[in-house]
Amino acid sequence: MKALHEAIQTLGKGIGNDIVKVDMFLNHRLETKLLFDMGSEIGAYFAEDKPDLILTVEASGIALAITAAHALGDIPVVFAKKGKTVVQTGTVAQAKVYSFTHKTENMIRVEKKYLPEGSRVLIVDDFLADGQAVNGMMELCRQTNCTPVGVAIGVEKGFQPGGKYLRNAGVKLLSLAIVDKIEDGVITLRNDG
Amino acid sequence: MKALHEAIQTLGKGIGNDIVKVDMFLNHRLETKLLFDMGSEIGAYFAEDKPDLILTVEASGIALAITAAHALGDIPVVFAKKGKTVVQTGTVAQAKVYSFTHKTENMIRVEKKYLPEGSRVLIVDDFLADGQAVNGMMELCRQTNCTPVGVAIGVEKGFQPGGKYLRNAGVKLLSLAIVDKIEDGVITLRNDG
Numbered sequence: 001m002k003a004l005h006e007a008i009q010t011l012g013k014g015i016g017n018d019i020v021k022v023d024m025f026l027n028h029r030l031e032t033k034l035l036f037d038m039g040s041e042i043g044a045y046f047a048e049d050k051p052d053l054i055l056t057v058e059a060s061g062i063a064l065a066i067t068a069a070h071a072l073g074d075i076p077v078v079f080a081k082k083g084k085t086v087v088q089t090g091t092v093a094q095a096k097v098y099s100f101t102h103k104t105e106n107m108i109r110v111e112k113k114y115l116p117e118g119s120r121v122l123i124v125d126d127f128l129a130d131g132q133a134v135n136g137m138m139e140l141c142r143q144t145n146c147t148p149v150g151v152a153i154g155v156e157k158g159f160q161p162g163g164k165y166l167r168n169a170g171v172k173l174l175s176l177a178i179v180d181k182i183e184d185g186v187i188t189l190r191n192d193g
Numbered sequence: 194m195k196a197l198h199e200a201i202q203t204l205g206k207g208i209g210n211d212i213v214k215v216d217m218f219l220n221h222r223l224e225t226k227l228l229f230d231m232g233s234e235i236g237a238y239f240a241e242d243k244p245d246l247i248l249t250v251e252a253s254g255i256a257l258a259i260t261a262a263h264a265l266g267d268i269p270v271v272f273a274k275k276g277k278t279v280v281q282t283g284t285v286a287q288a289k290v291y292s293f294t295h296k297t298e299n300m301i302r303v304e305k306k307y308l309p310e311g312s313r314v315l316i317v318d319d320f321l322a323d324g325q326a327v328n329g330m331m332e333l334c335r336q337t338n339c340t341p342v343g344v345a346i347g348v349e350k351g352f353q354p355g356g357k358y359l360r361n362a363g364v365k366l367l368s369l370a371i372v373d374k375i376e377d378g379v380i381t382l383r384n385d386g
Contacts, residue, residue, distance in 0.1 A: 023304065023307075024307075028271065028272065028274065028303070028304060028307060029269055029270070029271045029304075029307040030255075030259060030262075030269060030270040030271070030272070031269055032259060032262040032263055032267040032268060032269055032270060033267040035259060036263060036267065058251065058252035058253075059251035059252035059255060059272070059274075060251075062223075062252060062255045062256055063255055063256070063259045063270070065223075066223060066225060066228060066256045066259060066260070067259070069223075069225040070225055070229060074225040074226040074229065075225060076222055076223060076224055076225055077222070077223040077225060077256070078221065078222045078223070079221065079223070079252070081221070081252075110221075111216065111221060111222075114216075114217075114221060114222040
């Protein structure tokens with residue numbers, strides 16, 4: 001997506017060979033117009049899949065999720081909550097998510113009643129790297145007997161395995177930008193220009 | 194605001210004499226259309242104050258912040274991050290926020306560069322109770338030499354001191370709904386109907 005590519009190239013920051021910082025417009029400061037344009041792209045791509053709702057994870061997935069939900073005709077958004085601990089209750093679906101960045105294991109959880117059985121769910125997140133958060137959300141769908149119809153991502157780190165894994169599994173995946181490599185701080189995007 | 198009042202009365206849940214649960218549409222599942230209508234109200238009310246950006250706190254303030262930012266002509270949103278610990282760096286503004294609900298003290302923080310000196314800042318949050326989060330965001334504005342032009346809130350708990358304190362201090366405050374009391378689970382809203 002052109003506007004996102006431009007934002008990454010002008011405002012993003014590559015650090016070392018692994019980190020792409022997009023704090024400036026995607027996950028600390030939010031460039032509102034860009035977020036709405038990203039939401040529109042997601043809406044256009046997944047409209048045919050008729051999602052009933054969007055599932056994301058707090059905190060930085062929320063902005064992209066709600067703009068995409070707006071583009072899809074104001075369908076609801078459910079955001080999974082993060083926590084260290086397992087919640088002991090039958091009303092909650094939960095899944096483990098390991099963060100390679102922070103070397104920590106978190107739980108994500110959602111009240112089951114907000115993922116009604118049989119719902120068609122579009123999974124949205126700002127970043128895709130190892131795919132742990134997306135896998136966790138897939139697991140929440142499994143526990144609630146919902147159908148994930150696809151995955152929409154802001155920025156995919158193409159040199160990490162999450163995207164390849166989802167594509168190989170036949171998941172309908174839209175990554176609005178794919179970072180192919182970061183070398184000494186220089187960011188290379190797939191299909192740029 | 195009529196639509197929010199209706200949502201609170203039909204979907205909200207009063208618990209005991211103190212808790213109003215709006216998980217169903219405001220801070221776990223998001224009713225997208227309602228969030229956009231709330232954002233429009235905030236935009237109309239604060240347009241004359243010409244905010245340069247919106248400041249909120251992760252996670253549940255983000256959705257309302259971005260819809261309000263959209264209504265204000267797609268101004269940027271900055272969301273403060275929460276953490277237990279003090280970050281030791283001159284590039285970060287931070288403030289203590291005590292949660293009466295959870296009986297814990299958290300820090301909220303923001304990269305100073307995302308609150309440029311002299312910015313006119315509209316503070317947005319989903320809830321106002323004791324006013325600790327709003328005070329924390331005011332403190333972030335003070336540290337960055339920004340001017341808070343007002344505070345926009347989804348649901349104010351009118352029986353807790355945050356709103357009264359801000360009004361007495363002359364802050365321009367818009368609460369889209371004010372819960373006056375909760376008695377045995379029954380929610381009474383100010384100026385309902």
